[in-house]
Amino acid sequence: MGDSSVTPRLGSLKALLGIVAGAGASYGIYKLISRHSIKKNKKSVTSESAGDRISSQPSDSVMQPGSLLARVSGMQVICPQRSDASSREITHQSPSNMEPKHLKMLLLCLQSSNNTSERCKILLTLGNSAAFTSNQNLIRESDGIPIIAGFLCDPEPDVRVQTLNALNNLCMNIQNQEQLTVYVPQVLELIEMSQMNSDLQLSALRLLTNLSVTDKHQHLLKQSVTLLLSLLVVGSEALQVQALKVLVNLSSNPDMMDDIVQAQAPASVLLLFDAKTAQPVLLRLLTFAGNLKAWRPSSQVADELRRRRDCLFRVLLDESSQLHSKLVQLLSHPDGEVKAQVARILT
Numbered sequence: 001m002g003d004s005s006v007t008p009r010l011g012s013l014k015a016l017l018g019i020v021a022g023a024g025a026s027y028g029i030y031k032l033i034s035r036h037s038i039k040k041n042k043k044s045v046t047s048e049s050a051g052d053r054i055s056s057q058p059s060d061s062v063m064q065p066g067s068l069l070a071r072v073s074g075m076q077v078i079c080p081q082r083s084d085a086s087s088r089e090i091t092h093q094s095p096s097n098m099e100p101k102h103l104k105m106l107l108l109c110l111q112s113s114n115n116t117s118e119r120c121k122i123l124l125t126l127g128n129s130a131a132f133t134s135n136q137n138l139i140r141e142s143d144g145i146p147i148i149a150g151f152l153c154d155p156e157p158d159v160r161v162q163t164l165n166a167l168n169n170l171c172m173n174i175q176n177q178e179q180l181t182v183y184v185p186q187v188l189e190l191i192e193m194s195q196m197n198s199d200l201q202l203s204a205l206r207l208l209t210n211l212s213v214t215d216k217h218q219h220l221l222k223q224s225v226t227l228l229l230s231l232l233v234v235g236s237e238a239l240q241v242q243a244l245k246v247l248v249n250l251s252s253n254p255d256m257m258d259d260i261v262q263a264q265a266p267a268s269v270l271l272l273f274d275a276k277t278a279q280p281v282l283l284r285l286l287t288f289a290g291n292l293k294a295w296r297p298s299s300q301v302a303d304e305l306r307r308r309r310d311c312l313f314r315v316l317l318d319e320s321s322q323l324h325s326k327l328v329q330l331l332s333h334p335d336g337e338v339k340a341q342v343a344r345i346l347t
Contacts, residue, residue: 100138103129107144116156123151123159127166136173145170145179152186157200160190164203171210177217184211184220192227197236205231205242212249218256221246225263229312232285233268237278244284251291261292262305265312273326275333282330286341289327292317293345 103126110122126148129135139145148170151163164187170176187204194200212218224246231243250256272285292312297305305313316323330342 100142103135103138103144104142107139107142107147110151111147116159119151119154119156119159120162123148123162123166127162127169130166130169133173136170136176139170140173140176140179145176149180149183152183152190157194157198161199161203164190164200164207168203168207168210171207177211180207180211181217181220184208184217188221188224188227191231196234197239201231201235202238202242205239205246209242209245209249212246215253215255218250218253221250222256222259225250225260225312226265229263229265229269232272233266237281240272240278240281241284244281244288247288248284248291251288254295257292257295258301261295261297261313261317262308262311264310265315267310267315269312269315270322270326273323273330275330279335279338282333282338283341286330286338286345289316289323290341290345 106122106126106129110119110126113119113122126139126144130139139148145167148163148166151159154160154163167180167183171180187207191201191204194204208221208224212221228243228247232240235243247260251260272281273289274282277285295317297313302313302318305311306318308314315321324346327342327346331339331346333339333342
C-alpha cells in the first residue's frame with residue numbers, strides 16, 4: 001500500500017495508542033545500589049546470548065479490529081457501531097510485516113508524547129515489532145534508534161525500562177549494533193546508579209549480553225568487569241545470571257582476558273562457588289572460571305598481577321586462591337552438570 005493512501009493525524013494515533021494497555025512483553029533477549037552506597041557466543045559453548053518534540057492536537061478515535069496496533073498489542077478489539085475513518089487508515093498489518101509509514105507514525109507519536117503511560121505503551125509496541133528482522137531494519141532506516149535511545153534519560157524508570165527492552169530487540173541485528181554501541185556508557189551508568197535488583201538493571205544487562213555475543217564490541221565493556229563482579233555478590237539470582245552471561249561472553253575472548261584478570265574483584269566472589277548457590281548461577285560461574293583457567297599468563301605477567309591485591313587474578317587464579325579447594329568440594333554436588341563442569345576445570 002502506497003503512502004498516498006495513508007494520511008493519519010498524530011492526534012488520532014495518540015488516542016489509539018492510549019488504549020494499547022496489554023501489549024506482550026518484549027521478545028528479545030563501585031557505585032551499586034545508589035549514590036549513597038557501593039554499582040551463544042559465536043565461537044564455543046563457553047559463551048552466552050540479548051530530537052525536538054513534535055506537538056500534536058488530540059482527537060477522539062478508536063482502534064479497529066485487525067488494525068496495526070491491535071495486532072501488535074495482541075488485544076482483542078470490539079468493533080464499534082461508528083468508526084472513525086482515520087483509524088482505518090492504519091491498515092491490516094502484521095507486526096512482522098510493517099511498512100515504513102506505520103513505524104514512522106509510532107516514532108513521531110513517541111516524540112510528541114508528554115504522558116508517561118503513553119510513552120511506555122508506544123515503546124512497548126515498538127519493542128514488540130522489533131522482534132522481527134524486517135522491522136529492525138525499518139526502524140533503523142527511519143532513524144528510529146536515536147529517537148528511541150533518547151528516552152534512556154527519561155525521568156520515569158518505567159519509560160527507561162521499555163526503552164531498554166526495545167533497544168534489546170533492535171540489538172538482534174548486526175547493522176543496528178553499530179548504532180547502539182554509542183549508548184554503552186549510558187547503559188552502564190543506568191546499571192550503576194539504579195535501584196538494586198530493579199527491572200532497569202536487568203533490562204540493561206540483557207542489552208549488554210546481546211551486544212557482547214560477538215567479539216566486535218566487547219572492548220567497550222572492558223571497564224565494566226568490576227561492576228559486573230560486584231553485582232554477583234549483592235544481586236538477586238536473576239541479576240547474577242544476567243551479569244554472568246555478560247562475563248561469560250567477555251571471558252570467551254582471549255583478547256579481553258588481560259582486562260578481566262586485572263579488574264578489581266570482591267573476595268566474596270569465592271563464596272559463590274558453593275553447593276548452596278543456585279544451579280543456574282553456579283553453572284555460569286563455573287563456565288566463567290573455566291574460561292579464566294584456560295588463560296595462561298607469562299611468569300612476568302603473573303608476578304605483576306600478584307602485586308595487585310584485590311584484582312580478579314589474585315581472587316581466583318593465583319596459587320594463593322582458595323578456588324581449587326572450593327572446586328574440589330563441588331565434585332560431590334548432586335547436580336551432574338555441575339560436577340562435569342568442575343571436573344573439566346580441574347583436569
